[in-house]
Amino acid sequence: MKYFDVIIVGGGHAGIEAASVASRMGCSTAIVTMDKNAIGRMSCNPAIGGSAKGHLVHEIDALGGEMGLIADRSGIQFRTLNKSKGPAVWAGRSQNDRKLYSIEALKVVEKINNLEIIEDSIIDAIEEDKKINGVKLKSGSEIACKALIVCSGTFLNGLMHTGLKSTKGGRFGEAPAVGLTESLIKMGFVSGRLKTGTPPRLKKESINWDILEEQPGDVPPLPFSLRTNKNEFPVLPQLSCYITYTDKSVHKILEKGFDQSPMFTGLIEGVGPRYCPSIEDKIVRFADKERHQLFLEPEGLDSDQIYINGFSTSLPAEIQFEALRKIKGLESVEMVRPGYAVEYDYFPPYQIDLTLETKLIEGLYFAGQINGTSGYEEAAGQGIIAGINAALKIQKRKEFVLKRHEAYIGVLIDDLVGKSTNEPYRMFTSRAEHRLLIRQDNADRRLMKYGYEFGLIPKDLYNELKENEILILKTKELVSNVKIKPERVNPILSKFGTQEIANSETIDKLAKRPEVSLLELIKQIDENEYPLVKAIKINPKVIEQVEIETKYEGYIKRQEELIARMEKLEKLTIPINFNYLNLKTISAEGKEKLNKIRPRSVGQASRISGVTPADISVLLVYLKN
């Protein structure tokens, strides 16, 4: 029988990361996918990143993952969102050529030595004594393994809906995965149903572009990955997106189809995301809104299709078409294919641990939509953690768990396990209580050490980071010690439109003023007296980091204050075999949830929905006794 250390089910965004890290960490690895050319296929939006999701991409990159690299190579527009706000919420977003993204993803996977692609479908997982030891394929053969990572996306018993018509499948034109859910249920797992949707695709030349509002990319565009060669970036020509709006007449047409909506007629049982609602959902829930914004996004450089972001729907195709034609710029639009909703199985994530290994079966990992998340980036973030942990376990090394204060990935997994979502989970910056600390710009400073430790980050890149760290420390010391005289700095202060000074002042004090640039201040230091200045001036990364930490010091301190309060509870661990059922005094719901999730710390317990503050107080009293 064939054997692999790690088998990955599915070649989507979670599967790619899991496969890449597991194989590069030295495990013989196989991806089982129905179609090799579907590896890295973008099922929905031809875009990577966005608010909070951009953070995830940078974190995956710092750990040594692939998503940022693939996005950089296939990107046809790059923008930094929230640029008018502070650096903590800046977020990279790229439009990608859908076809090229998939091609680049396949290239990545094919390049890795001990990674094999098997075109098949897994119908059964085999365990012995609660330990995974192989899989059974649809083609009839069996493969042995030590770890199985399930990244099945929307394919487990996938069912697509357009109007009252439904078709079995995980994605347009692709068959569902049948058998694996049942196999997992037999092992004792509990499954649920979720729903997500995608908008119609439009014919490019049927759109009246001249009357639409253009949204070009940033100049110059910024790549996601630290490993992308800046001199050869962007690789592809850059395109714009366009903006249009629905109006009342559009809403009226859509309403006509409500009696044939699989959502409203109860045909779809799965719970959909509140924050990425279908257009029909938006009309019903926000009845007083007269219009909704829509983005027309290119599907690719030579694609004749346009993705209409914001118009996700599962209404009958005729209704979709009629409504589209009422939208400004789309008066004579042609619809290449209608939007649809897809329903799929997921496994409520209380069943996994923070390593993404299931609590029930050793060696079995879940990553991506199977855990109830939505979005490529959320999936990829889990994929990399599952892959790393599978490899670590096989190599008998210590598990790898990112803390909430370290990374959005940490927040994501802690939320999943602790809150066990029952609707698709999407990342937001507001989910991270450490928002000011875990930024895109410092993802490398937070996480690259781990990537390097696991052999996923090249040595030269890591050395550069370490050198920068030293320079950052020295720069901080310098700016807090060196004072500049008024006559030297006042011209600059007045140039920035801020108050001049009467007495000499340290650089860090002046740099705290929002309008003032640190680089300009550093330029005022005498290089002969402080030779370090030369090295600082040519290192924008160091200046950026010192500037952010200086300017926002007060806020960062106050954020840390809040965190410190919570930290106390994080440090209080709960014995793994703690008997919650004996606690008569905890609410019934709290008891059930605690028993199900088995939190590792009181902090984790306190974040579980349904566990009340009173329950936590009681738990504290018990633990102290």
Place this chain on the structure above:
Amino acid sequence: MLLTQNEDTIVALATPAGVGAISVIRVSGPLSFSAADKIFAGKIKIADSASHTIHYGKIYDSRGELIDDVLVSVFKAPNSYTGEDSIEISTHGSQLIVQKIIRVLIENGVRLAEPGEFTKRAFLNGRLDLAQAEAVADVINSRTEASLKGARNQLNGLLSQKIEALREMLINSSSLIELELDFAEENIEFVSLNEVKKNIESIIGEIDRLLESYSFGKVIKDGVNVALVGVPNVGKSSLLNYILKESRAIVSEIPGTTRDIIREEVSIDGILFKLYDTAGIRLTEDIIEKEGVYRSRDAVRNSDIVIFINDAVNGFSLELFNELLELTSENRIIKIANKIDLKPDVNFSNDVKVSAKTGEGMDLLFKKLKIKALGTESYSEKTAIVTNLRHYNALLKAKEFLLNAVESINSKMTGEFIAVDLRNAESSLGEIIGKVTTDDILNNIFAKFCIGK
């Protein structure tokens, strides 16, 4: 281990130790009924009786000797104070009887309760939240009716409700800010930061009111010191006597620490006033009266309110008034023109015109005392008040964070910075009622705003 502790049945005297008409012994835990049945002989067994019923019977000791005739109140779990099976035994007020009954209960498997253990059990059983549990201590220690009402209000969750309302307002503001951050590409009609600022400022206003209430919350709990000052023969004693007669004197004439100063405690509208009569002592330096003068000055310095009494006939004692101003601030002084029965048209400035002889104007004086004591006239039993230092400090902290947030808005900082302080403020408020979560903000966003993409 606490687990086994909770299996225990506990007993304690619930009324103050000492001689009273009756004493109440409280028992709580699984053995409450069976232990009672072993020592109590009544018409029916305690174990068989319905919850919230009272039974007459006799209690015997282990040798079968009668201890006392008693009433036993039965409370079945979970409908008791502690949430457990419990009984209350009312006995005749005698230390000996109480001790004997407790001893015989202990002989039957019950143990003595630790201080606060009944309340702790109530808390652990989810019968009380943290703020309510704290209020229990206040109820037990309250000395006047208002203080009791204040504590009871807290026990009923009045403060908790108020804090929860403020927290909700804060979450609304946070939601608006988070919305803008997380849905950067949406065409969301974002409420201006000015609006958010207004909202925050109104929350600060509410917090200020609660903070102010701490001073009168404390007054209600601890009482307020009042010094009566005046030159000889302005009618101080008659005024004092009138106050004592009209109000409910709690303790009549506690001997002063010196022969010169008399302290009386009275309750006016439920507020405890401690009156210090400086007994005609003038404040001027006089060698013979030096010691007394020293004490009087001290009394004035330590008083929250000074009633400065003047004779309507003889006019305003400016010299003494000026000396008072050296010892206390003017807003603490109530200037009184006494003896208006003799001279109704007073020709000097005053706060209240009274006649201690006829009682005219005394109502107004009482009202002024109350306002000075509480800083407000609007206090009622329904006002949420802060009487607990922990709550006060948390509110103070919340206010500080909110002021930071306003400062951030003023200095044009963007949402994520404002959010830091709003979250801190929310967490401070949450600490009072025991709630801290980031999910509330996100849930609120989803409930109230339209989001796509």
